[in-house]
Amino acid sequence: MKIVSSIKTRLSVMLCCLYFMFTSCSGPVPASRITDISDIKAEIDLYQSLTDENDNSISVSLYDRKGKMFGNDSVKISVNGKKVEYRIIQGLYYTKSYLYHTEKIAPENNKYEFQIQLANGKNFFLGSVPSLKLSSSRNIIYDEEAPLSKDFSIHWSGLQDVNRLYLSKSVKVNTKEKSNIETFMEQPGDTIKIGPTGNYTLKKENFSKPGETLSILGFEFTAEKTGTVNPQLLKGSSIKINGYHDEHVNFK
Structure with a gap:
């Protein structure tokens, strides 16, 4: 009985390991299945020089409901009407990061405003932030x-x-x-x-x-x-x- 119990325990542990391996290695939800802004978490980061407002760098990361980073050419992001380029960054061990990035976008009316268009054509306001005031x-x-x-x-x-x-x-x-x-x-x-x-x-x-x-x-x-x-x-x-x-x- 102890041998049978030990085998069952090992099988359970193995199945748990396989489950976590599968879930951790599984990719994000395909962009075509992201149909609403409520399906997305967005992290938007901007750097702006304090001596030149046009010297800036903008990055946007999108995540699905499972916390998986995703991106696709069919999902478009713009800031102040200018397109933010979509990039795939190859990491170690076959990992990939999906990033939207652009530089040197002038603020309009002292702010940066972001819009997103999903693969189904729906458009949404994504976020906005005031530009930084210049100083010397x-x-x-x-x-x-x-x-x-x-x-x-x-x-x-x-x-x-x-x-x-x-x-x-x-x-x-x-x-x-x-x-x-x-x-x-x-x-x-x-x-x-x-x-x-x-x-x-x-x-x-x-x-x-x-x-x-x-x-x-x-x-x-x-x-x-x-x-x-x-x-x-x-x-x-x-x-x-x-x-x-x-x-x-x-x-x-």
Whole structure:
């Protein structure tokens, strides 16, 4: 009886493995069977330069009700009346990604608006997001080379729409062995909520830790916005835009 029970258990485990393998490897629902906007989850991501609104990159990913990414030439997406190109990206182990991508699309009336046409010819509003207001990195004031012996401060003003500051550190690792080769290490960054005008000071006591010396401090002044998607889309649908000014300071 124990042998029979063991065989049944192994068969059950094997069948479960085959089931999960089949479901994980099965493809998305064919585009022709997507007949309504309510059958889709859409993730729309935009990057826009903060110094040139026409310098942008736009990507749209579509998913079916099972969470499978899908796409097809028969499903068309446009932004501000311009076609978003459909692409198939070949990944590792025969995996594929289906992506709609385009670049350098000018905002109209200070926004990006997306439409989708399904394979059955139905047209729907997909989503919209405001464009980012332009600003100049010349409004970010700091010493490009700073001494380790003093507190470091950075000031900014007029950075319209900027609402996040990402800080990153590169440190020199101090070793006991004498060597002509210096070792550097990137450390996890911090995120600070900021406004268009402000300042940030890093105390000299925080420059270094035992065995490490601060080498480079990076500042990414980022503008992030979320927009509005068609409420009939599946849960988890989103549209967001970001852009940034990237600065750094070297410590001596």
